[in-house]
Amino acid sequence: MKMSGAEILIESLKKEGVDTVFGMPGGVVLQIFDVLYNEKNLKFILTRHEQGAAHAADGYARAKGKPGVALVTSGPGATNTVTGIANAHMDSIPLIVITGQVATRMIGNDAFQEADIVGITRPCTKYNFLVKSVDELAKTIKEAFYIASTGRPGPVLIDLPKDISGARTDFEYPEKVSMRSYNPTYYGNKWQIKQAAQAILRAKRPVIYAGGGVILSNASGELKELAELNRIPVTLTLMGLGGFPGTHPLFLGMLGMHGTYAANMSVHDADLVIAIGSRFDDRVTGKVSEFAPKAKFIHIDIDPTNIRKNIHVDIPIVGDVRNVLVELNKELKTLEENRNQLIRERDPWYSQIKEWEKGHPLSYKKSNKVIKPQYVIEKIYELSGGDAIVASDVGQHQMWVAQFFKYDRPRTSITSGGLGTMGFGLPAAIGAQFACPDKLVFNVAGDGSFQMNVQELATIAVNKLPIKIVIINNGSLGMVRQWQELFFNQHYSGSIIKDMPDYVKLAEAYSIKGLRATNPSEVEGIIKEAINTDGPVLMDFIVDPGENVFPMVPAGAANSEMIFGESAKSVKDKTAAKKEKKNSVLPA
16 A cells, blocks of 8 residues: 555554654644644644653653654754753663654755754764655664664654655555664573672672663562562662662662762672663762772673773673573572572671661751751652652752652653753653653752743643642752852852742743742642642742752762761862962962
């Protein structure tokens, strides 16, 4: 049966099981939107900006566990998705971005709304395609979904010229994909798995350090089995939150710059670190030369380029995390007699960890006069029963959410980890709500980051999405202000936001209910009212503007050199003294 390129695109998406597409129309994709006009089985969500579309598709993918899809026009429509594509690339999120392109005969002629989006996105996509013939289109789409969702997942871009959308050909969708140069390794080497099992049993102070790969490969159950079977404490990266229950007694909390004292000290003193689906990001390792200096490393990852990139690894295992953990657990069970005896020898290690947890728990100075941001997050967790998806932006609030919301299930923490994209949270919450319409979805944002994609309030309002928006309003770009306070002699250059909009009135302008709390006594009532409201609600919490995120590992320091609220003053004094000394030697 002959079909146009536009019809082939839509039919192919349906064959891939796509039910929702986020995007905006434009001149070169009008033939595609004309097909969508009568399409009943594929929902198109009109966002108010192409960046919002890319983030929404990303949020959908993270919550649903299948590729998200964005459809935009050429030129500025395409370039507006680049931040969203780079964001998905850094966090290994499966994304299909379809961009319109000028007609093939016009490419390279500076045609109206032409941009070389294939060239622009080459460094931040897993792969990208420029479709040059309608006969290639169905095969290209099949390959794009295969590449995006297999191996280490990532974004794939399909650039579709206008004349290809209009050209006609026989439609036949391939059932299988065969790409000679692309063959991910799914199963770990058996000898290396045996070596890993022996190392785990020999260790006196083992720690599991797991990341987003656990969630991407649906390996949470296998990770829990490994930890419980061998009584190994677990720390997670920001991307790994939810991959292991946040309320589990073996959970140490998050690792790294704003991780817990117990997690950082455990890794620092460990004799074996079992890294699973994580990439030793600099926010996790701190000073690399002093990261886990006494430990041997096992590293399990599907991407071989991640292994030994930042850290020397003693036992590398390339493979899908879930498959490897299944085999590793099986191997460890065959050594049951030795295992029970060796686990008993680790009692001093567990006692030490308990001391660290007791000595430096996550905490903050409570107040009955000013709202503490940590208190807001604690109340959201308590009043939702922890049964919610939380999409956060980037900044101080993101770290408070990571510290004080205890994620027990995978795919409930939606955040920008690698790229640190302000403005991600609101559109990502839209995607997550479409992916999980029956779930309670929060978007926690800072007053600075919220304004970066504020136009998506219209998308929420028009679609009546019951998202609960939480603005942690401290009148500044809080994380920048915190660094300036601690390390730049309190020179708040460009970080204080003046002339803030009235967020309650802004919400009401979009026909969204707006609530505000200025006193701690109002926090609980407002969150309850929002949860009990059927539609979307925006909550503006005016919080302590001087509150900082602690613990903190200063840039360039080792994870064992964390600073806390009470020690921050000495850091500030040290910075000021350094500056004074520098000024004293300057020529007059």
